[in-house]
Amino acid sequence: MTFTSKTDPRFLMTTLRIFSCQVYRSMPVNRDGLLVLFILASALATSTEWCTSTRAADDLLSLEAQAMKSAVARIAPSVLRIETFGNQQRAGSPLTNSRITSGVAVSEEGHILSSAFQFAGKPSSILVTLPTGKRVAAQIVARDQSRMLVMLKVTTEEKLSVPEIVPRADMRVGQWTLAVGKTFDKDLPNRSVGILSALNRIWGKAIQTDAKISPANYGGPLIDIEGRTLGILVPMSPQQQTEVAGAEWYDSGIGFAVPLADMLPYLEQLKRGEDLKPGLLGISLKAGDIYSLPAEIAAVQPKSPAYQANLAVGDVIVDVDKQPVSRQVQLRHALGRHYAGDSVSLTVQRGEERVTVSLKLTDKLDPYIHPxxxxxxxxxxxxxxxxxxxxxxxxxxxxxxxxxxxxxxxxxxxxxxxxxxxxxxxxxxxxxxxxxxxxxxxxxxxxxxxxxxxxxLPTQIPKELPLVPPLETAADNPAITGLIPIKLPEEPNECVALVPDSYKAGVLHGLVVWLHPSGQFNQERLVKRWQRHCNTRHLILLMPQAAKQKRWVPTEVDYVRKAIDEIRKSYRIDDTRIVVHGHQAGGVLAYMLAFSQRDLIRGVATVDAEVPRRLNVPANAPLQRLAVYAASDSESPRAARAAAALKRLRDLQYPVTTRQSKGYLSEMQVDELVRWIDTLDRL
The missing domain is CATH 2.30.42.10 (PDZ domain)
Known part of the structure; x- marks a missing residue:
């Protein structure tokens, strides 16, 4: 092997390995039958030997630090400082200050790959600082809507420095990683050190590191100790797919990077200005634990690639592109890394025979309409x-x-x-x-x-519905009814459930989750409003509270989900009638909960609330029904935005029922809302 200089990371790594061996050999080794000799030898060790061992260890640490410094120096010319201006915030108001992020050169001609995090606000202008210090304008050429990356292009006579890329096969869990950015200083990269924690995360789209990842290095490279690029640093979440999903984990030791090796086949497409989108198949799998159940098809969406390839309900997918699949989670990993337009080969078990089909994934399915x-x-x-x-x-x-x-x-x-x-x-x-x-x-x-x-599915609400008759026989062990405290040991929030006195375990009960407006939680009023309905319509009212009464925060979606799961352990809940119902800020959280917990929520009812503008609203799913009830005041300052958001839901073919209301619902409107809840199990 030939080294360019003594600061070449490969030279330092070789030296580091030699010194590691020296340090290891200088340390006593414990072998069977030699424990006494080891103790005596240790006691008689000379100070010279001790100093030699200490110096070797110090040299090892010094070489390690030098190797990291050299690795960062090697990648530095490829890491570019990016400033964005005029980012849009809520309601379209521009930010006056700039935002700074990083990017990695992927062509000498001026193409730069970065995280979409700082570009979610659609900046009006972008400036890139080149290695010479010159600032030049950049344009967004294309976006990767699956891995949340952006391709930028600068026009310059300077040739950009393209880094060496680590092949997927060379990546090893436990190896050193350095997260690099150019946020704080245009000349000196900032770095964070960690190890490679995992190779296939976020459904096969990312690798994971425990280095500190945050907006300070989003868009920059994750490199190995030789200065080669492993991937582009991004925030990511397995639950959501937006530019900012996963950003709440910053500096937590859970960080992600999109392997640059995975992007190589798609760089030319991005350079041509063609967006990359997630590849869709058009199937629903049998409900249950994705980590244990086989990938059995429960529904095939009409006009989808799966439908056109003659996949059928009951087929069990057993391999994707000749990679075995035995569980649903493996199928999600196998398909998750693919883009729209990619061709895949699927083998399914159909009765006693195996059938292999080839199909091309699509970027868009026709909005599904429930029959x-x-x-x-x-x-x-x-x-x-x-x-x-x-x-x-x-x-x-x-x-x-x-x-x-x-x-x-x-x-x-x-x-x-x-x-x-x-x-x-x-x-x-x-x-x-x-x-x-x-x-x-x-x-x-x-x-x-x-x-x-x-x-x-209709959006009209019947004017009358027959009551479900009460169950005559009582259970041997009657459940506790009345106001039941729901306390989760790890959560600071308070929560109480109203279980009607008429509750019997033989009858499935709907669940209404009330999410209060900011600073307004009145338990006595809620009980008075809902007690009759809970008794006559077989409902349980769950009343979680924000940890800070003044306002809900988005992360409390997870808390509310836990509270719902907790009540389901003790009472028979009808899975077709789980509804989140909120007023104002509580309604906003209700939308967030409904669209992030599609496996659980079947109805969302809001009053004077709008769908968050950047909320990722998934496609209407064949086996995950969700109905929407929205009441609003036409004179409210939120009315226009709320109406636009509801049109968006209708366009996606969600069944949306709307009503006019000044303030909260009247008593007659609550009666109607209860009937709406009573119809959610419609066939």
Whole structure:
């Protein structure tokens, strides 16, 4: 091996390894049967030997520090200081001060890759400081909407210094890493030292380090101790996909970088100005623990790549591009790193045979519209009878048009037997409004098979709904009712639940989670408002409070989720009627909770609240229904923004019901809201 100089990181690394061996050999070794000799030898060791060992250790630390310094010096010309101006903040008001971030040169001609974090506000101008100190204007050429990167381009006669990239195969967990940025000084890079903690994080899109990662080095490189680039530093979260998701972990020892080796095949596409978007397949998997369940398809969205490749409900995906898949989490990792336009090969287990299909992932699926039969299921099930009893039939619905009535029973849909509402939701998840299929029913006491054509979920609320009759038999161990404190040991928040005196474990209860306005929590008023409804409509009211009564903070979404999970451990909750309901700031948090916890929440009801502008609103999902109820004052300063946000939800085909209200809801409007909640299990 040839070294350019004694400060070459490779020379220092070689020397470092030699000194590591010397230090190791100078230390006593404990072997079986030699413990006494070891103690005597240690006691008789001369001061000269001790000093030699200490000097070797000091030299080791010195070489280690020098290697890191040289690694940073090697990467420094490739790390560029970026200033953004005119970033948009809330309501479109510009920030007067600039923001500083870092980027990495990926071509000599002026292309720079950076984190999208500082570009979320769509800056009006961007300046880049070149290695010579000259500041030049830059333009955003393209964005990576999956890994949250931006490609910039500067026009300059200077050739940029492109770093050496570490191949994926050379990355090792436990190796030294240095997070580098040029935020504080335009000439001297800032650095943070750590190790490579993991190789496949955030669904295969990132590597992880315990070096301190923050806005001070976002966009800069994560390098190895030889000064080679491992990846681009970014905030990331497995739960959300926005430019700022994961930023709350800054300086926590949990940091992420997008491997630059993974980006090499896509750099030319970005340079051409083509955005990179997540690749979508168009399937829903069977609900449950993603870490233990196989990747069994529960629904195939019409017109999706999966639909066009003839994938079917019940298929189990067993490999992706010849990589074995045995659990759902492995499928998410295998597909998570792919972009729209990528071709993938899937092998599925279909009965006794294996079928391999090739398909091209898409960047956009048509907004999914839930089909509707037009009925409400009975909630008290007789285990001795087949199918689902009909509790209520919507006027002018598909069910009404074929003559179904309350008391009739639904036995099968599209030749698939059903016994519980979840069976129906799963079957309907592969259809759309206008789909026609046969249903088997017991109608007026006689079995029939009838053709039915579905419509779309309604947004109107029935003026009357029959009450679910109370359960006559009491449980052997009756549950505790009344006001129940819900305390999570690790959380400072207070929380109480109102469990109606009518509660019986044999009846599924809906859950209403009340999120109070800033500084306004009145338990007595809430109990008075909701107690009658909880008793008659089989509801439990959960009342969590903000840790600081004056306001909710976004991170309290996690606390509210924990409180919901806690109440579900003790009481029988109807998974189809879990609703978050909030007023003003509580309504904003309700939207955040509903769209981040799609596996759990089935309804969001807000009063005088708007959807946060930068909230990532996911696509409407076939097997994760979510209905929206929004009341607002047309004269409120928030009205226009709230209306625009609701239009966005309608465009995504969420069923949205709107009402006008000055202040909180009237008593009649609360009655109507309760009926809306009562319809969330509609089929």
């Amino acid at each position: 509707f039969l037009g009925l409400l299921p009975a909630r008290l099930r007789n285990s001795n009878e087949r199918g689902i009893e009909i509790r209520y039939v919507y006027a002018n619905s598909p069910a009404a048009k074929i003559g179904l009535r309350p008391g009739d029973r639904l036995l099968a849909i599209a030749e698939k037997n059903i016994n519980v509402p979840d069976d129906v939701y799963t079957i309907l998840g592969s259809f759309e409004p206008g789909s026609e299929f046969a249903i088997s029913v017991i109608k007026s006491g006689r079995p029939e098979t009838i053709a039915l054509s579905t419509s779309k």
